[in-house]
Amino acid sequence: EAGVTQFPSHSVIEKGQTVTLRCDPISGHDNLYWYRRVMGKEIKFLLHFVKESKQDESGMPNNRFLAERTGGTYSTLKVQPAELEDSGVYFCASSHSGILQPQHFGDGTRLSIL
Amino acid sequence: AQSVAQPEDQVNVAEGNPLTVKCTYSVSGNPYLFWYVQYPNRGLQFLLKYITGDNLVKGSYGFEAEFNKSQTSFHLKKPSALVSDSALYFCAVRDTVGNTPLVFGKGTRLSVIA
Numbered sequence: 001e002a003g004v005t006q007f008p009s010h011s012v013i014e015k016g017q018t019v020t021l022r023c024d025p026i027s028g029h030d031n032l033y034w035y036r037r038v039m040g041k042e043i044k045f046l047l048h049f050v051k052e053s054k055q056d057e058s059g060m061p062n063n064r065f066l067a068e069r070t071g072g073t074y075s076t077l078k079v080q081p082a083e084l085e086d087s088g089v090y091f092c093a094s095s096h097s098g099i100l101q102p103q104h105f106g107d108g109t110r111l112s113i114l
Numbered sequence: 115a116q117s118v119a120q121p122e123d124q125v126n127v128a129e130g131n132p133l134t135v136k137c138t139y140s141v142s143g144n145p146y147l148f149w150y151v152q153y154p155n156r157g158l159q160f161l162l163k164y165i166t167g168d169n170l171v172k173g174s175y176g177f178e179a180e181f182n183k184s185q186t187s188f189h190l191k192k193p194s195a196l197v198s199d200s201a202l203y204f205c206a207v208r209d210t211v212g213n214t215p216l217v218f219g220k221g222t223r224l225s226v227i228a
Contacts, residue, residue, distance in 0.1 A: 004157070031213045042118075043158075043204065045215035056215065091157060097213055100146055100165055105157035 002026065004106035006092050012112045018080040021109045025074070025094030031055075032075050033095075033103060034067060038088040046090075049075060050097070079111075087113045116141045118205050120219035127195045128227050135190040135222045137205030147188040148206040148216065149179055158204060164188060175199070195226045 005024045013019050025032045034046040046065070047057040051072035060067070064083070069075040079086055089110050093103040117140045127133045139145055146165055150158040162173025169181045179190045190203060202223050206216040 006157075009155075033215055035215075035218075040220070042220050043216075043218040045217070048213075048215055050213070055213075059215070093158075095213060099212075100163065101213065102148070102160040102163060103216065104160065105150070107155065107157040 004092055004094050004104050006090075006106035006109050008109060009107065010110045010112075012114065013082055014114050015084055016081045018078065019082055019111060021077045021079075021090055021092075021111070023075045023077070023092030023094075023106060025092070026104055028096070029094035029104075030072070030097050031095045031101075031103075032069060033093045034075070034077055035091040035093065036088050037091065037108075038085075043091065046077075082111075082113045084113050087111055116207055116209055116217040118207050118217055118219035120203075120205055120222045122222050123220070124223045124225065126225045126227060129197055130194050133192050133195040133199070133224065133226070135203050135205075135224060137188045137190065137219060138186050139188060139205070139207045140186065141207055141209040143209040145186075145188075146208050146210075147179070147181065149173065149177070149188075149190050150204045150206060151175075152202040152204065152221075154201075161190070161203075195224075197226050197228050200224055200226045 007022045032049040037043045045059040048055045049069040066078045089108040091108045093105045095101040095103045149161040164181045205219045
């Protein structure tokens with residue numbers, strides 16, 4: 001089966017611009033997660049979708065971040081306007097529902113804000 | 115609140131020698147523990163998990179991890195390191211059986227020297 005795919009792999013934008021990251025989960029996975037790793041620090045949870053619904057968005061840093069999962073398939077994460085501290089690697093993961101199903105991660109999008 | 119500590123930023127080991135990557139955790143309930151590996155420019159790959167039962171868990175690529183409840187540790191081990199094991203290793207925890215987000219440590223970079 002195809003894995004979790006993320007696009008783009010790398011994005012360089014200027015402060016104040018808008019960027020949209022996309023994640024295509026593994027087909028059939030109801031759970032979709034976004035995480036972020038700022039250089040040298042922990043991977044931090046951003047939010048969790050179950051199908052098209054936001055199950056938990058407690059990790060979203062502020063209202064400049066907007067995530068959607070229309071139709072319960074792929075998800076987008078938009079940052080508008082981008083700030084310098086938003087730089088990092090954004091990972092998407094998906095999993096089946098069920099007890100302790102492992103999360104499968106994409107290769108991440110490296111976001112650089114200049 | 116849950117947390118994970120990986121006390122070593124870097125571990126160096128000679129090829130053929132045993133390796134250990136340390137992880138300690140803190141959770142309020144039962145711990146469910148995971149190890150992931152990240153190769154350069156790739157996403158996180160699931161290695162193994164501890165749910166319950168045997169304290170020694172076997173995973174992919176010859177890795178295993180030992181759960182120690184009294185020391186709240188879940189160290190990753192391999193009897194004989196390969197150069198190809200060089201990567202970034204992340205320990206993660208959650209305290210529920212449901213599809214809740216993972217809490218990660220900062221990661222440990224493993225370098226295996228030929």
